[in-house]
Amino acid sequence: MVMNHMYHWVRQVSGKLGAPFISSMDQNNPQHLSFLRQLQKDLKADEPLSKPLDTLNIAVLDLETSGFYPDGGDKILSMGAVKIQKGEVKEEQTFYTPVCEPASLSPEVAALTGLTKEELESAPLLPEALQKFYAFIQTDILVAHHARHEQRFLQHATFQAMGSQFQHRLLDTSFLFNIAAPHVSSVELEGCCQYYDIPVQNRHHALEDALLAAELWNRSMKDVQKKGYETLQDVYVHLNKQQR
Numbered sequence: 001m002v003m004n005h006m007y008h009w010v011r012q013v014s015g016k017l018g019a020p021f022i023s024s025m026d027q028n029n030p031q032h033l034s035f036l037r038q039l040q041k042d043l044k045a046d047e048p049l050s051k052p053l054d055t056l057n058i059a060v061l062d063l064e065t066s067g068f069y070p071d072g073g074d075k076i077l078s079m080g081a082v083k084i085q086k087g088e089v090k091e092e093q094t095f096y097t098p099v100c101e102p103a104s105l106s107p108e109v110a111a112l113t114g115l116t117k118e119e120l121e122s123a124p125l126l127p128e129a130l131q132k133f134y135a136f137i138q139t140d141i142l143v144a145h146h147a148r149h150e151q152r153f154l155q156h157a158t159f160q161a162m163g164s165q166f167q168h169r170l171l172d173t174s175f176l177f178n179i180a181a182p183h184v185s186s187v188e189l190e191g192c193c194q195y196y197d198i199p200v201q202n203r204h205h206a207l208e209d210a211l212l213a214a215e216l217w218n219r220s221m222k223d224v225q226k227k228g229y230e231t232l233q234d235v236y237v238h239l240n241k242q243q244r
Helices: 002-013 030-045 107-113 117-121 126-137 147-162 174-180 189-195 206-226 232-242
Strands: 058-065 076-085 088-098 141-144 170-172
Touching: 058 126, 058 147, 058 206, 076 107, 076 126, 076 206, 088 126, 088 206, 126 147, 141 147, 141 206, 147 170, 170 174, 174 206, 174 232, 189 206
Parallel strands: 058 141, 141 170
Antiparallel strands: 058 076, 076 088
16 A cells, blocks of 8 residues: 555656746846746756666755644745765755744744754745755755655645745655565654664754655665666656556
């Protein structure tokens, strides 16, 4: 059931490409307009399905949120991301920002994440935080652990703050991990990391969790390649066969 659910979701989101925030930028700034037009062209032109997995440009992200339901009023509180390039996690290429949502920070979430109202009060507003995030990720494929959570919040926030659709390709770490380690039943980040002996620390911090998920994706990618899956297309074909 987990594989079926993941497969249908991946098929739903895998073909979406585009520039998600054209309407949000300063229309009188030629540099902004030039950047956005080029980003739109690059996203449409990119064909990642046939590229070797270890050549893909990837940004692994994590969001800390006030709850689980963006349509119910829950907010993004912080955003973290790290790049993977040429099969290597680039710890020197990271992104992190809190978001100005101090009223949405409950005592329980504050204790879990370590975020403070003072930090959120001085943070960028959501439109600015999203602009910086999209400028960081550019045309990268996005990866997250339990990516449907990130997908729902980015879809809602991008439309709410910018009036545009979230259209980047976004994949779950389980996309590869379930092929690399089909016998492992754990779906939590800690359990998946334990399989690869990846040290887990500073959980529920957006950047630290993004770094963990990046290492998990990279280890899974190498194992998947050893099994003969060289491209995303190879992985899609495998998942399709699993449904028959």
